[in-house]
Amino acid sequence: MIHETPRVRFAPSPTGYLHVGGLRTALYNYLFAKKNNGTFILRIEDTDRKRFVEGAVENLINSLQWCGLEFDEGPGKEGSYGPYIQSERLDIYKNLCNELVSAGKAYYCFCTAERLDALRQEQEQNGKQKMYDKHCCNLSDSEVQANLANNLPYVIRMNIAPGLVVEFDDVIRGHISFNSEIIDDQVLLKSDGFPTYHLANVIDDHMMKITHVIRGEEWLPSTPKHVLLYQSFGWEVPQFAHLPLLLNPDRTKLSKRQGDVAVEDYRSKGYLKEALVNFVALLGWTAGDDREFYYLDELIEAFSLERVNKSGAVFDLQKLSWLNAEHLRKKTSEELLPFLRETMAEKNIPAEKFTDNYLTHVIDSMRERVQFIYEIVENAPYFFSAPQVFDESVIAKRWNEKTPELMQQLVEEFSKLSSNEKEGFETALKVVAEKYTVKTAELIHPLRLSLSGVGGGPGVYDIAMILGKEESINRIKTAIEKIK
RNA sequence: GGCGCGUUCGUCUAGUGGCUUAGGACGCCGCCCUCUCAAGGCGGAGACCACGGGUUCGAAUCCCGUACGCGCUACCA
Numbered sequence: 362m363i364h365e366t367p368r369v370r371f372a373p374s375p376t377g378y379l380h381v382g383g384l385r386t387a388l389y390n391y392l393f394a395k396k397n398n399g400t401f402i403l404r405i406e407d408t409d410r411k412r413f414v415e416g417a418v419e420n421l422i423n424s425l426q427w428c429g430l431e432f433d434e435g436p437g438k439e440g441s442y443g444p445y446i447q448s449e450r451l452d453i454y455k456n457l458c459n460e461l462v463s464a465g466k467a468y469y470c471f472c473t474a475e476r477l478d479a480l481r482q483e484q485e486q487n488g489k490q491k492m493y494d495k496h497c498c499n500l501s502d503s504e505v506q507a508n509l510a511n512n513l514p515y516v517i518r519m520n521i522a523p524g525l526v527v528e529f530d531d532v533i534r535g536h537i538s539f540n541s542e543i544i545d546d547q548v549l550l551k552s553d554g555f556p557t558y559h560l561a562n563v564i565d566d567h568m569m570k571i572t573h574v575i576r577g578e579e580w581l582p583s584t585p586k587h588v589l590l591y592q593s594f595g596w597e598v599p600q601f602a603h604l605p606l607l608l609n610p611d612r613t614k615l616s617k618r619q620g621d622v623a624v625e626d627y628r629s630k631g632y633l634k635e636a637l638v639n640f641v642a643l644l645g646w647t648a649g650d651d652r653e654f655y656y657l658d659e660l661i662e663a664f665s666l667e668r669v670n671k672s673g674a675v676f677d678l679q680k681l682s683w684l685n686a687e688h689l690r691k692k693t694s695e696e697l698l699p700f701l702r703e704t705m706a707e708k709n710i711p712a713e714k715f716t717d718n719y720l721t722h723v724i725d726s727m728r729e730r731v732q733f734i735y736e737i738v739e740n741a742p743y744f745f746s747a748p749q750v751f752d753e754s755v756i757a758k759r760w761n762e763k764t765p766e767l768m769q770q771l772v773e774e775f776s777k778l779s780s781n782e783k784e785g786f787e788t789a790l791k792v793v794a795e796k797y798t799v800k801t802a803e804l805i806h807p808l809r810l811s812l813s814g815v816g817g818g819p820g821v822y823d824i825a826m827i828l829g830k831e832e833s834i835n836r837i838k839t840a841i842e843k844i845k
Numbered sequence: 846g847g848c849g850c851g852u853u854c855g856u857c858u859a860g861u862g863g864c865u866u867a868g869g870a871c872g873c874c875g876c877c878c879u880c881u882c883a884a885g886g887c888g889g890a891g892a893c894c895a896c897g898g899g900u901u902c903g904a905a906u907c908c909c910g911u912a913c914g915c916g917c918u919a920c921c922a
């Protein structure tokens with residue numbers, strides 16, 4: 362068993378979208394599987410009918426695939442251990458649970474919600490541990506049969522023996538032990554016939570031959586129940602690895618209230634999947650060196666569970682943005698083009714007016730100056746339409762009484778150009794500078810202002826080249842008229 | 846309340862008993878480069894390694910306690 366290839370699973374409940382914390386759990390499972398020639402399985406834990414959300418599974422799978430995390434087995438990709446949706450496995454849970462009852466490891470419980478509430482209230486008042494009192498565990502066979510015959514609603518509970526010490530080794534946290542005294546007789550099968558998470562996850566992990574259970578830290582306290590369950594069934598206990606939590610800036614568990622948590626939110630805000638995956642991988646894991654930039658295949662190569670941290674990590678948007686910029690710069694303008702077109706459409710910029718060639722040049726000139734593609738449209742609107750206003754502070758600083766004449770001369774020189782070569786604009790400008798014995802800066806800044814309306818941005822010759830001779834000349838003329 | 850897990854710059858982290866006057870990255874500040882804005886380069890501020898006891902010649906690193914934080918404590922997952 363030690364040398365068999367690992368089988369791991371990402372087992373979300375379909376609540377409607379993929380949470381970034383879920384993404385990280387999925388990613389670590391994926392990385393671990395791929396690193397070790399293992400199998401990555403997607404299993405849907407939809408045993409809570411009250412939480413059913415239409416389209417949630419499709420959504421989850423879409424987000425996962427967008428991130429590049431392809432699963433080997435799962436819904437729509439049946440392997441030998443399906444179905445992979447728990448609501449389709451109800452008989453399995455019920456049968457196995459009955460075996461537990463027969464073996465005395467579990468029992469029928471007919472307690473009403475009212476009795477349970479009263480019990481908890483009483484225990485709370487007396488300052489005692491809130492636990493089920495095994496009331497129904499003491500029912501005789503005939504009593505149970507009679508209740509069943511009368512169709513009384515029931516659940517099946519785990520029968521946990523007191524005085525045990527439950528121990529296991531967590532790959533990330535080491536040896537952990539619990540006293541069974543404080544482990545409740547957990548409900549295994551609900552009155553609606555559905556299993557609880559605890560039952561379903563143990564049965565499925567065993568039947569799907571899961572070797573490593575890699576999941577969030579919130580499961581750590583219920584792990585002893587799972588260990589006991591494996592033992593009751595007589596099954597081998599898998600390896601556990603409990604991941605640290607992702608946190609809000611105030612160090613509470615990452616939540617909707619304090620920002621975006623869905624992968625699709627980040628996608629629609631213009632983050633590249635490469636950046637999101639890279640960033641999330643680094644929240645709680647490092648290879649141990651100083652490297653921060655990774656592609657997915659490089660993460661696979663470098664990953665190991667043993668190097669996962671124990672403590673929670675704050676989700677830092679600033680660093681995510683930086684990584685986004687890093688990944689942006691590594692992409693070719695051709696790869697970035699669809700993203701630009703997409704944001705142009707969102708901002709109602711007529712696509713047909715701009716050729717791919719034109720936009721590719723725009724991207725080349727702006728890529729070093731933005732963290733997101735949409736910032737090209739926001740920070741350099743002058744590539745999409747002529748400036749309507751000219752920055753007053755730049756006028757004050759760069760535009761003086763002799764500027765109009767100089768600009769007029771530039772128009773003359775530009776007119777002589779036979780192509781839109783960048784060098785042509787540069788030499789033309791230098792001709793004017795020499796003729797009037799002024800520094801090129803005295804032409805460059807007013808020229809930039811004329812072309813863009815602002816004081817910053819790509820090199821002026823680049824802007825002129827991209828806009829072209831005609832458009833540049835028109836803009837200079839307009840500026841001469843408008844700027845007083 | 847009980848149980849469990851955690852605690853190194855604001856944030857992500859390196860560090861597994863001497864190499865550490867605690868290293869890197871994001872962010873912040875300054876300088877350089879420069880037609881501007883970025884990018885890039887260089888430098889700076891920023892952590893008495895939660896606190897208190899041990900163990901040891903020597904501890905961020907091992908042990909114990911305390912504090913704080915978080916998680917769990919459902920017929921939710």
